[in-house]
Amino acid sequence: MTPDLEGAEVLVAVDEYGSIGAAARRLGITQPAASARLRAMEARWGLTLVERSARGSQLTDEGRAVAGWGRAAFERVAALQAGLEALRGRHDRDLRVAASLTVAGYLVPRWLGELRARYQAATPQLMVVNSAAVVDRVREGTADLGFIETPDLPSDLAVRKVGEDALAVVAHPSHAWARRDRPVDRDELAQEPLVLREPGSGTRRTFEAALGASPQVAMEASSTASLVGAVIAGIAPGVVAERAVIAAVQNGDVVPVATIVDARRPLSVVWSRERRLSRTAEALVAIATAGSATMRP
Structure with missing residues (x-):
């Protein structure tokens, strides 16, 4: 008894x-x-x-x-x-967040700021890697949450869509595409050497899926800043997240190129089904999901 x-x-x-x-x-x-x-x-x-x-x-x-x-x-x-x-x-205090480059640079800081306003004792750690590496870190347990920007969603992890993003093709003002009055088609995109993110990034995978072919590579860049810098330097047109190139377009450093390719992608948060989320992790997921309506640039 x-x-x-x-x-x-x-x-x-x-x-x-x-x-x-x-x-x-x-x-x-x-x-x-x-x-x-x-x-x-x-x-x-x-x-x-x-x-x-x-x-x-x-x-x-x-x-x-x-x-x-x-x-x-x-x-x-x-x-x-x-x-x-x-x-x-x-x-609840220790929250390890892995995020792909665009989400980490333009969205996660705002979400973490709101989280800290709610839970002042929270001490989040942010790791910035590409989408494939984000998924790996969540799988191995070195990240509690992962934010990714790819259409390839892992079937072995819990996944929630938190928004949508779009890619843009941009070129140096002196490039022929910058002066075109008609959209660039798929064949032209597939044949033109481009500045692209590295394999494994959500940007690269989204563009390849939208193009339906393997693009020609003029240069690979592991960061958005270096990619945009290469386009500004006139190396080749580049493919980058819309929100990441707003300032360069406004300054006239690059010109957006109209294409017939629809390169939109989901922005998602992933976590392990085997590990219980802390209250702060659950709160961050809720904050990111609630902010999805205002995520477009």
Whole structure:
């Protein structure tokens, strides 16, 4: 039989405060309820734990022994609860986020700012890698959440769409495409050497899927800044996230090129189905999802 914790709690309180009435007040219950718990415990175990008289109630020798064991048990329960709360607090504070380049550069900082406003004790860590590496980090457990920008969604992870993004083809103002009055078609895109992100990036995978062919590579860049810089330098037209090139277009450093290719992509958050999300991780997912309506540049 499992111990009667409610009865033991009353017994310990009687031992500490000297009477059933005082014990009941300390526990926030009525005196009849406290007496009923003690009687139920005595009947269950066939013991007399409290001697009741007109002068009050006193613990028997057996009652004092049980009260001592109960006190030790409650101290252990309190230590267990304190330990669990400490672990949960650390679990909620420490949030490891991996994000692909565009999401990390233009969206995640805003989301983390809102998260910190809600949970000031949160200490998120942001790792910026391409989409394939984001998925790997979530799988291996070195990231709690991963934000990716690719149409290739992992089937072994939990996935939630948080928005949509689009790619743009941009060229140096002196390039022939910058002066065209008709869209560039698929064949022209496939034949023209381009500045592209590295294999494994969501930008590269989205463009290849939209193009339906392997593009010609003039240069591969592992960062958006270096990709845009290569286009500004006149190396070749480039494929980049729309939001990442707004300033360069406004400054006249590059020119957006109209194409017939629809290169939109989902922005998603992924996490392991095997590991429970902390409260801060759940909050970040909710913040990102709620912000999806205003994510377009």
